[in-house]
Each structure stands twice: as structure tokens, then as C-alpha cells.
Amino acid sequence: MFLPKTAPAGFVPAQPPEYFGTESEPLADGHIFNFIDGGGVVYLNHGFRSVAHILYKDEKANGSMTVDIFDMGTPHNARAAFADEAICPTDFTVISVGAEAKAYHFEPDFFLYFIKGRYLIYAHVSDDARSEILIDFSKQLFKEEP
């Protein structure tokens, strides 16, 4: 399982990572529908195998940062999921985190998606004032080896 090696600047883990698999092969915390309800269907359609959900908190600002690392089985599947508007809506701006990322700013939320190999990575911060920290963390994550 691919996990970040360090926490984002100014954040600490809020809880141990959670792991969700498929219905037929659930992981420690269950299957994808336990994680994202019906929204999981589209991930399954693209070969979803598992997801690691990592939640960070910033105690000072009472904010949170989330990183979800979806193992889509193959790089091809990850690219297909990244291209699917049901996962990555069309309302994005393109930024670089080492790879092309689709970034979304819906005040006060800021989040982005990018691909690393067979992994589709979603990273979110609840306070858009911290978006630069999220982007830097995503760049760092992109450099790390699974």
C-alpha cells in the first residue's frame, strides 16, 4: 500500500490510516461502499482494488487535510479514472505537482487529483487558505516511491 512518508507542513495525522477494498475482498475498514457509498460504483468500473484514506488535522486552525490513494490496479485504469468526469468533474484548472493535476476550488474547499503509476490520488484541504500547503504536499507525494 502506498502511503505518504510524512505529514503535510503544519498538520498531524488525525487518526491511523483507513483501508477499504472491494466487496469481495474487503480490507481492515471494509469495502469501498463503506467509504464513499454509491460514489464507489464508478471507481469499481475502472478496476478499483483498494483505497488508503489518510486524514490530517491542523489543531491551530481547526482544519483538516485528506489524502485518498486509490489503487486502480494498472496505470491504464488510473488514467481512465482520472479522465472520467464522474470522478474528476470538468470544472478544474490544471496545475503541476510533478504530473498534471486537476485542481478544484469550491470555497472554502480546495482539492485536486493526480496520477502516480497505478494510483489515483485525491488530496483535499478544508480551508482554501491552505491550498499551497496541499499543493506542496502533493508534489512531495508524487516524488515518493510506493
Place this chain on the structure above:
Amino acid sequence: MIRRMRRLLSFLAASCLFLFAASAVPAGITTQGRPQSKSKVITVRSARVVNSRNRVIPAEAKAMLAAGLEALTGKKEAKEAWAALGLKPADEVGIKINCNNWTITLSPPAELLRALTDSLGLVVPANNIIVYEASIADLESSGFKGNSSTSGVRFFGCDEGAGFDDQERLSRIATSTCTKLINFASLKCVEQGRGASLFFKNQIGSLVEKDMPKCHGNMDFLASTLAKPSLKNKTILNICTGLRGTYKQGVPWYWGGLIMGQDPVAAEWVGYQVINEKREQEKVAALPVPEYLKIAESKYGLGTCTAGHVDWVNLDR
């Protein structure tokens, strides 16, 4: 100032009722035991209840809820309105909320939930109110702390020991503990063939875990969820928060409104109209009336999604 208007769509649809006759709900169909003429659904909107940082003004949320209750029941005092909906002082009221945190937080705002529990508290003791979700983790992820004490509003997860009724395959919070239920959904567009995630999807969280995935693709099963006797017979109000909602998968907007009704099918249908109004503004194709709503109407008699049978009243504050 409150401006009340009948929605043009409802009017036009009613005018064209004859054209819908072939597919309309047969006369005399009942919704949760009540004879149905038209199903009243209230939308209450406020431009100031929530700001662009998703901050909610508690007093405005409270006023919106009160206005909606009055419009729905015709009773000015909240206590009388709840009585008109069937609430009695000895009732235990379960409020099923939907803690949505993927990828945009659409969980019910604490301020609005507080307004609802305070209002219910005019009739029943606070400790007779149970806010629940599929799991305690879901509640906590949205900032609600579990409370199983004998003081204050209780907050439970269905995974916390109440267990599940074997026959209804439903949390015993709904089947045994509570005598009345409120279906408190969030305005969420999921597309992927299910269109929106509103009142029907919200009660997936009351099901036994093994049945939950069946709702994702099996339209009949999803429709049947609200036909389970405890949900059908105990639910006195369906309320949906759209202070912030999504009109496309993962794309939010601040609608600043509530949807309230006793007929879950009609209220869900109105939810689709609200989402489609925004989609039209954004030049996105409208969501069709989904198959599960048609099944809920025609097969399970849970209400109506036929436009001419919905009395949609909008209040703009």
C-alpha cells in the same frame, strides 16, 4: 419579507394533467396512510442563511425551519405543527441524517440540526430525540459526537449495539427504539444513473450492511427501501438541506434552501427540479426523473413524482 409563489412548473403541469392521465397515480392512492389529493412540498430559501465560506447563521436556519413547518401544516406555532404531523409528547424521534464528506462536505449543518432538535424539543424531551447514521464514525466525521447518555439529544450509529431487525433488515433504531422518524437528507447530485442522492439514498444507512450495496444499481431495491413498514409508517417529515448542495457530481453551490414534505417521492421529485434549475443555469443537461422514483410511485405507492400531483410552494425569505 416572505414572498410566496406557486411554481410555474407545478401550475403548468397541473393544467396539463389530462395529458398525464395515462401515467398518473390512480385516484385514491395513499401516502403513508393519508388520502392523497396533491402532495404538498415546501421549499424555503434564504439568501443570508449561509455565506460563501459555508458558515450558517443559526437564527436564520431556525426561522427557515419554522416557516417551512408552518407552510406545510398551516399551523403557526411549531408545537401545533408537529402535532399536525403526528408527533406526540411520549414519542421517541429518530432523525436519520446523511453525513456526506466525499468529496465536498454536504452533511447537515449543525446549526440546522440544532434548530430541528430544538423545535422537536417543544413537544418531546430532548433525550427522546435520536440523531443517527449508519456508523458512529460517520457522525464523528461530520463533527457530531456520540451521546448515549440520559441527558440531551442522543447521537447513535447503527453499528453501536442496537442491532438490526431480522424481518425488515433495518436498524432497530428505526424499527424498535423510535416511534417516529424524520428523514433528513442532503441535496446531493451523484449522477451515475441514480441522479441525486436524497431521501431514498439517505435511508440506505439504516439498512443492514449487506443490503446497502444492492441500492447502487438495483432501482427496485432502492425504491423499496422506503416501503419498509417502519420507515413508511413512522416517518412524519422528510427534510432536505440544500444550504449547500451539489448540482453535478462533486460540484457544489450555495442554494440556501430547504425542501420539506411528508410525501418522500414528491419531495425527492422537487429535489430533482431544484438541481435541474441550477443545471439549466449552468447549461448542463437536466436529470430525468429516475426509475426508482417511478417504481416508488407505481409499485410501492409511496407517493407521487407526477408533476401535476405535486403542490410545490416556495417561500423566499
